[in-house]
Amino acid sequence: MGDLVTAALVGTARAGLPDAARLPPALAGIHAELAGRPPEEALLLLAGIAALHDAVGRLPERVAGIEWRLPAFRPEGDRPPCSVAAARYLERMLNQLDTAYLPELLISLDRAGQRAPDYLLPHLLHHGEKMARIRPMLLPILGERGRWLAAINPAWRYAAVATGDANSLRHAWEADPSGRAALAITVRRRAPDAARRLIETTWRSEPEAARRELLAVLESGLSMGDEPFLERALDDRDAQVRRRAAEMLASIPDSRLVDRIKSAAGSILVLGDGGLMPVFPGEINAAMMRDGVTRQEEIGRATAPRSAAEWSRLLIQTVGVIPLGHWETRFGLGPEALVAAALAGKWPRTLLTAFATAAGRQANGGWIDALLTGDHYSERTGMLIPKLAPEDCRARLAQRLAAADDAAVLVFLRRWVGEWDEASAAAIIDYFGRHAASEKETRLGPMLRFQTRQFARQCPPALAGDAAETLIGRAHGRVWENSLANLVSTLALRRDIKEAVEQ
């Protein structure tokens, strides 16, 4: 072929036809036959015949050895694939339809001990590659087959990490900076200390945004073991990281930070005239600032707070950290009495917020109860609602519903994060229905409608049918109609997904 190409490039006008002796022997006869034709015609025909000669005789490449060079696939003990219907939902969500429900579907598939079907695994892995956030939920759904596949594609290594093996972990940590937070979340669930140690390996070289993200990983499973690391983070370059670390230390009862604040501000409250009064210290020193107590930005100079807002922030940042038992012993009063005293004092709203912050951090049941009832379930103490035990929360909600306390119900709706049980959810659906049916729009109407969206995600899907029965056609006015229709269709979709998984 080489001589033919040379001749063709130069042109037969100058090069003529190559010699027969330089062609493959099989073509020599044809060369002789074509000799009578004009050279340009003969050259192309020879090229065509040589190409055909090659094509007919060409065999594809063969590699030595028949061994499969991909990693061995071990399907033993793999989870069963999910039902066809569940797979269809999964496929839709990976195709950006109803993607908002993907985490819920992934979690319920995991609970059911199922994995994604074979044909969806590449798309699932691809989704995880693009969205690091979803990885912790996605990993269990991949099964052995998915992990095997992930080990082959360098972009999917995140799914092939052996979280129990320190070497594999360290390697994955080094290889994929953007996936570190997701990996840390996964590890934190199994071994909280291992996750912290991983974070510490690269902590100093991480950019600010990554440090904030990694610090947030430690919020779940926080323990005294994290205290030294967090204590060091109080001196971080980034203000957000410093503040976050201080908040996290405030939630560890035995931390040095809590001790320090207690000794610095343990006498900030006094009891007088039946009410609690703050006694503000003269100035906020650098040590307190390091512990998360902020003051007006006047760099390098210790100053006292000046405005009421600053005093109020100081109260929250100190009383919110100090163990509540400290006040009980100091004043010899129980939680109810102290809450009453705070309400009777000079700074009732601020003090209540500060106590609520402390009660939330310390998960102090007695105080939570005293604050919620003492403040009549206002938004101020609403942050304590997720700390309630589910049964307790239900009982309190039922009581508020019975009392037609709209503002308190709204706080419950807004603040509760878990799933509602069927009885409470049914009561809430009925409550929405009653509000929607009333001709007069109340002040809370817009906020209630807004809460229907969140409620649709927290209501047990089994109630979809009841909700449709209770709510369809009941609304008075277009806005409520839309909200309720949205609620009903979301519930129906969630029910269908749940049934598909349980099939």
Place this chain on the structure above:
Amino acid sequence: MSVGTADAYIVLEHEQIRGLAPDHATLRTADELALSDRWGSHGWSVVELPAGGRLLWAEFPESRRAPTHTVISWPDLRAACSCAATRFPCRHIIALLLRDANDDLPHERQPEWACPALPTDDDDRPADDPAAEARRRAALVAGMADLQRWLGDLAHRGLADLPRRGRAPWLAAANRLDDTYAVEAARELRALATIPGSSAGWPERILPRLGRLALLCAAFGRLDALPPGERGDALAAAGWSPWPADDHVRDRWLVTGRRLDTENRQVRSRTWLYGTGSGRWASLSETHAAGRLAGYCLPVGATFSCELVFYPSARPLMAGLVEPPHLCAPLDSVDIAASTIDGGIAAYAAALAANPWLRAYPFALREVFIEPPGPNSPDRWQIRDRGGRLLPLPQSFAHGWRLLSLAADRPLTLFGEWDGAVFTPLSVDDGGWRAMAGWRGLA
């Protein structure tokens, strides 16, 4: 042909229907449409059609436009749709079939618009006019002689300055060929126009193809002296629309794959059939303007009984329908004579020796493994058989990970086209033949 009423009620599998989709976007929208409630009147009715059986029809309301009308007849699965999609079948047709497979269509009298049944297989070929035929053929022969001179000039001057001369001469020559009905030769010239200077080694790539064109011209020089089969191949390679011969085969045909190419507002589809009785391969080619949404739905994995006629060729593969296909019950076990890579290559070599202008040859390969790009082939997926033989897949093959996930360590059975250099998989045997066209690709 007796119309088996039972055949009108054969149910296609969901995956077979979804395999009709020409691309993933169509499949996705069809799935959505099948579940949605935006359907106008729809249903099925019993009608008297040449192929007998059932008529499925549906109307889809459109905003500010006339509604879309979709009709499908059973058991010949001829479908027509009035929507604006460019590729057949569109989402409406697939959604209607999916609803039917779900038993989700009411049995009702069809509305007025669905009555004047479906347009029957309109024959585009002009009526048999021997004079016109002879004129066309003379023009084709003259056009090829012109091409021969043009190629001769090229070889005379030499190829070295082709990159400098640009594409214009190629396109002008291609347009002249188009005017003389040599559309395939013109297409080849347009493809060749992109090669000069495109990369190192372009002369080695272009010369064999120029040589093949020259061979074709030489064959046209003595067209009448050729045996009928070879003559048919030469005419088809130049672009003459094939004419039926007397090679009629009645069989149950298994649909194994369909390939769709769109170029210049023209959609070309090639459907591969395997005769379960005769053991012969047949390809049904269709070329029509984009947007003409009528035709037979031949789902991969389904079996049709009908008579085909093969066009004259030394190695007959191209065929045409003599009568509407008739969907029949799936056969219990079909052995489509899948071979090893070596077996396939040997069959291809024999076919190429008979028909030097063969473009695509059907390959059914069993016991093959798919391998991701690796040290051996940095940018391509490959398949490998137990003998260690490797076949490259197309550069932009998008379904490798999915095939690998389906297979894990098991061998696969694949069907696809081999063009002498690249194997293009079209379907995979995964509990029945499944088309890959509608799969979501992953680069």
